[in-house]
């Protein structure tokens with residue numbers, strides 16, 4: 001199953017940019033903790049086109065250079081081979097002119113594989129990417145997103161796959177980190193109140209329910225088959241803080257055995273920037289188009305893989321119309337879990 005953000009990712013995802021900005025303080029604290037060295041490798045896992053993280057990496061590179069003026073710095077942007085890796089290379093290259101002229105590289109591989117040699121990474125970072133599962137946990141028969149489905153059996157299946165994947169990701173990263181190196185993950189999550197991306201406790205409509213209603217409606221109108229309807233699953237999972245921390249609290253997990261330890265964690269809420277702007281300017285057409293595009297950026301491949309590009313396009317035409325008809329009932333609020341980790345041995 002191919003995962004791909006729509007092209008022009010960073011221009012369509014103002015929320016993801018705000019989520020990265022909200023993690024800047026911890027990114028800088030990670031690099032401040034690094035011991036003196038002659039060179040540092042920094043890596044951004046699941047960077048998409050890299051546009052949302054340009055400001056973060058400017059600050060991180062400048063801080064590291066100020067702390068260690070004689071050290072060479074290498075920044076690697078990672079994403080899948082199906083990503084727009086030319087755009088990623090271009091955005092990484094924006095860092096080259098700043099002292100000390102860092103080396104920038106693209107790693108076009110899955111973060112479910114090793115990315116670099118063992119014990120080479122000083123600072124690993126990932127934002128809003130590691131919720132995508134490595135394999136399908138099987139069908140969802142009555143919804144397009146497991147967390148909105150109310151299906152306990154499916155929830156257990158998705159959670160089991162998510163925990164297997166998270167353990168695997170942390171095991172790989174713990175091997176790549178140097179001793180004393182830090183990993184900061186900024187991930188879509190669900191909090192103790194059950195809030196997650198698109199579910200804000202009833203303030204506005206659940207975005208995943210809305211996508212599902214549109215998809216179900218297309219099946220009822222026979223625009224897609226029942227089989228295509230069941231295949232239209234967003235194959236991701238928003239973990240709880242306890243689930244994120246579990247491999248670090250278990251002395252028998254592979255990551256823990258490799259020396260990866262929890263330094264700190266927090267949940268951060270980012271309100272929908274499209275809604276905020278609409279409240280200011282009342283431009284409903286721009287709000288509907290912008291919010292639709294940001295939802296489409298991460299969900300389109302799920303519908304296109306199931307029923308083709310025409311069916312997927314219809315989902316977003318209908319979505320934009322729904323937003324325009326009742327703008328006050330729409331928002332895409334982020335619930336992000338920040339987890340700071342260090343390899344101690």
Ligand SMILES: C[S@@+](CC[C@H](N)C(=O)[O-])C[C@H]1O[C@@H](n2cnc3c(N)ncnc32)[C@H](O)[C@@H]1O
Pocket residue numbers: 003004005013016017020045046047048049052053078079080083109110111112126127128129130132298
């Ligand atoms: C929502 S974007 C986030 C991009 C950027 N980090 C940000 O916060 O704006 C998620 C990215 O994760 C990437 N991704 C998903 N699964 C991946 C995997 N297994 N390996 C590498 N990247 C992956 C997607 O291709 C996509 O570009």
